[in-house]
Structure formats: structure tokens, C-alpha cells
Amino acid sequence: MSKHGEYKVPGGKLVVVDFELVDGRIQDFHLSGDFFLEPDDALADIDRAVDGMSPNGTIEQFAEAIQAALPAEVHLLGFTPESVGIAIRRAVTGAAHWRDYDWQILHEPPVSPMLNAALDEVLTAAVGEGLRGPTLRIWEWDEPAVIIGSFQSVKNEVDEDEAAARGATIVRRISGGGAMYMAPESSITYALYVPGELVRGMSFADSYAYLDEWVLEALKTLGIDAVYKPLNDITSPHGKIGGAAQKRLGSGAVLHHVTMAYDMDGEVMAKVLRIGREKLSDKGTSSAQKRVDPLRSQTGLTREAIVERMVEVFKRRHGGTDGEVTEGEWDAAERLVEEKFKTEAWIRRVP
Template sequence: MSETWLFIDSGVNSPTFNMAMDEILLNWHSQGLIPPVLRFYGWEPAALSLGLFQKTVGRIDIDAAKAKGYEIVRRPTGGLAVLHDDELTYSVIVSESHPKMPSSIIEAYRVLSQGILEGYRNLGIQADLAIPNKPVGKSGTAVCFEESSWYELEIEGKKAAGSAQTRQKGVILQHGSIPMDMDTETLYDLFIFPNEKVKNRAMKGFDQKAVSINQILGRKTSYEELKLAFKDGFKKGLNIELSTYEPNEKMLKEVEDLMQSKYANEDYTFQR
């Protein structure tokens, strides 16, 4: 018999709200107030999210991001910078002690990524779980989609979805980006390179490293189409049922407080 998790469709929200909501859901689950959660959301305005330990000085062009109207937010998870624009973002919150969850971080990625894998299959896309043939995080890039980590999703050898994870208070939070489209030129304008030649070389190589859903399907998809495909994908991939949940006033107040005290605080965002 399958287990029932909560499903939250947050719709489109600010970057600070999105990160604060993920953290508050982790807190509530750690306190036993809610069962495991699958959450879908979008971003308005579009934003560049930084990994928890990612350096900004000499790597991220903060002025360029602000000039283009992008906000910058620091995630509670690790990894590299992601431009969140034309995409579906997901988060999973589940206890480390859950029977489905391996103790190994890498193996937990494998289990949770089954939901994303099945989502791509629902769209008629043959995707695979990445098994890197070289050390992850050693390329020197600041761009998430330039390299695949263990059990992230690949299509024909190109990275199709980026995920990041943290473990706090006995709870796993994994969230990630499932792009419908990618604007390579805009993406690379947000990073600092030694010179234009290096930047152009990196941009040209990006098409060989990453791919979006619309590129693979050769047509425009919609946020609603992706939500349906990946919601069913997580149900099948994790063998769970989903019960729709609306955050109550108490939860939303905690989210608002955390937004202001942490995620909207530039000292936190640009601490590195």
C-alpha cells in the first residue's frame, strides 16, 4: 500500500518566498507537524540562485543581474548558480529516517530522482540518471548546468535538470530546476570571465552540456503540462499518493518572517 505525502502547488512567487517556504516546510516536518512534502513552484521575478557555499566575488556579475531585473537569492542547499526563469521548480521534504531514504546522500539522490525520471517519460522523453565519469565540482565552473552531479537527469548525455540537497534537523530537502527553455546568452552575462574569448568559448560549449524540454520536444510546453507530468512522475517514481495541501496562516507568517530576516538580507546573500 502506497504512502500519502502532501502536495503543494505554490504557483509563482518571489525568490525569497520560494527559499523561505522550502526551509519552513523542512522545519515543520522535523517537528512532526506535517508528513513528507512534494512542492512545485515558479519564480517572479526570475532569479539567480546561489549554492549555500558558493562564492560571489569575482564569479557572479551582480550588477548585470540587477540591470536585467533578476534577483539574487542564496539557497539553503549546496551546488552552483542556477538561473530560474522558464522552468518548473520542485522540492521534496522527507525525513532522513524514512524507510525509502538511504543514509548515503548520493543514493538518496538516486531514489528521489526517480520521480523526475518518470516525469520526463510522461512527456515522451527518454531521460537517464547521470553517472559522472570525473569528479563532480572540480571543473571550476560557477554554472550549475555545465556539469551533472550523481543521479541528476540527462538526455542524450546532456544535463536536463539540476538538483541540490541539504540535510538539517534530521530532514532531507532536495529541490531543483526543470527547464522548459534556456537563454544561454543571458545566463552567461551573469557570470564574470577573464575575457570575452573565454566567455564565448564557454557559451559555445554549453549547448553540448545542457538541454531543455522544449529543445527535445521541438515545441513549446506549458507550466501546467509540466506540473501534471511530473506530479504523476513523482507518484509513480516514489510509489506515493499525493494529498493537496494549502499552507495555513501560521506557516505563511513563519515564511514571511524568515524571508525578511534571512533570504532578503543582502549580508546573507552576498556573504561570500
């Protein structure tokens, strides 16, 4: 049985593997791609190392076998032994690729932050149930909010008096991760709703960088030297730009959303977020602005122009057509706000 797998290393090169499965073992293994490898004959060493291995091996086991087979003086540029392991796992598990899908791109008018959070759950569920295809959505919101992670404590994270003074609603999202203070148009938030097949064979950590590689490319076209810092940060030499969070539903669908600072007021953020007072101080840095570096200062562009470039790069890399949230999805999200997101039981499920 012939197997083919591909993995684009975030910030690196394409790794391609082809092999046969014979009597429960990998045979006739061939690695290829647009990476760099010196010396040339190390490619054959990698092929021989994988030949005969079980297809059920872990990424780490494949990487260890490859590393052990490589000569002492070898240079791998644009890929790693682990990335070969990921490509093998994706071949074995039948992982999908971005272009296997017809992507929809949604950019609706501003709604409340709570409705945005509910929409993330509704649209992820719709993808998992096959009611909509994979989708990229740009958030727009009409009032300030403190968005907290699914497992965070309200009293530990939020100064509720400061939040109330600024008219900020507390919204608990369904994904984990940290809290953020979001004023309208101060940040760029997007969400991906994808089938689990797109990240099959990857670790949780690898999937974060994989799903955000397109946005790193978009930022680089704007002159920002953006890189991914595990587990879930997008950063640059001038400071942190944003962070990602994920939630995987029982259906296998994945919600992956990211908030990047455009023109955040670090001083206000440090007042509203309790933990933020320590995080934003950045080990003694006096100005919170130095911790979260806004996209506006690095590009000089409007928020709209940056979003436009992001969508342009996404379409060029992965395809996609402009769509809209259906009436049924809006209705479901509004019900979810009333039944879940707006309730004290949900907001304060971790007091």
C-alpha cells in the first residue's frame, strides 16, 4: 500500500515522504522536499533509517532513528528529524492538506464580544457536523471586554471595578489560555474552524504553529520579522505581538483563534488584568507598552489594511471565497449567549 505525506515546517521548508506498507512495516522509504541538506548522501542515510520501522511509531521514535543514522558533521536547514516524523505520521493517518478544502472567509460587521465567543463555538460545531466547510473568520466587536480562558479564575485575573469603569464585559471563551483586555479596533482577532484531519498526526504544540504559518507570512510581507514562539505566541524582535488558543470538540473539529495587538493601551490593560500587572511588567520593565508591541507601531498601517493583507495571503496560499454567517448560525449563537455565555454559572465557573 503506497503512502504519501507532506508537512510544511513553520518558518521552514516542505518535507515530503513516500513509502510502501508491506507486512506492517515501512518499505522503500523516500524523503524529498525543498529543504537543504549537507552532505548530499545524508539523504540516503535518512531513507535507510526509516526503512523497516513500524508505521505506528511516534514522531519521537522516527526522529531518534533518523538522528542516530546521520553522520556527525551534518547540516539540516529548513527541516528537522522531528518534521520527517510528522510527515510520516500524516501519511499513515491520512491527514488532509489546506487545499483539499473549499475555505470560506467571514468578515461580518461588529457584534458584542460575547456573541463573537458564542459564534466560535457554533461555527466549530458546524464544521465538525459537516454543516459548513473549513472557515476563517475575522472578529469585529462593538464594546470593550475582558476575554478570559476557559480555566481561569475571574477573581485572580480581573479587577472587576476597573473593568466596570471602562464598560468592559467579562467573557469566558471555550478555549484555554490567558486573559486579554480588548477594546474595539485595538487588536486583530481571527478564528479558524477546521476538521481534525488537517492537523492529524501532529502534536498539540506543532498544530499551533502549523495553523498560523499563513499569518506569519502575511506579517513578513508588511515588514515585521514575525516568528512563532512555542507554545502559542507570535512575536518579533520588538516584542510579543499576540497569542493563540485552541479547543478541540468531540466531533474532531478544531477551534484555533488568535488575538494580535494592533494599538492596545498597555497601561489600561495592566489595570484591568490582575495577573497582567506582573506579566506586562516583563521582569522590571516600567512600561506595559514594551511587553505587547502593537502592529500599528511596526507597520504604520491601518488595522483594515493589515486585515486585508492577511486575507489576501490566506487566499493565495490556501484558497477561499468570501462567505457569511447563516441566519441559522446567528440564531444558534444568540441562543448560546443566553443559555451559556451570559450566565453567572459559565462566567464564574472558576470563581
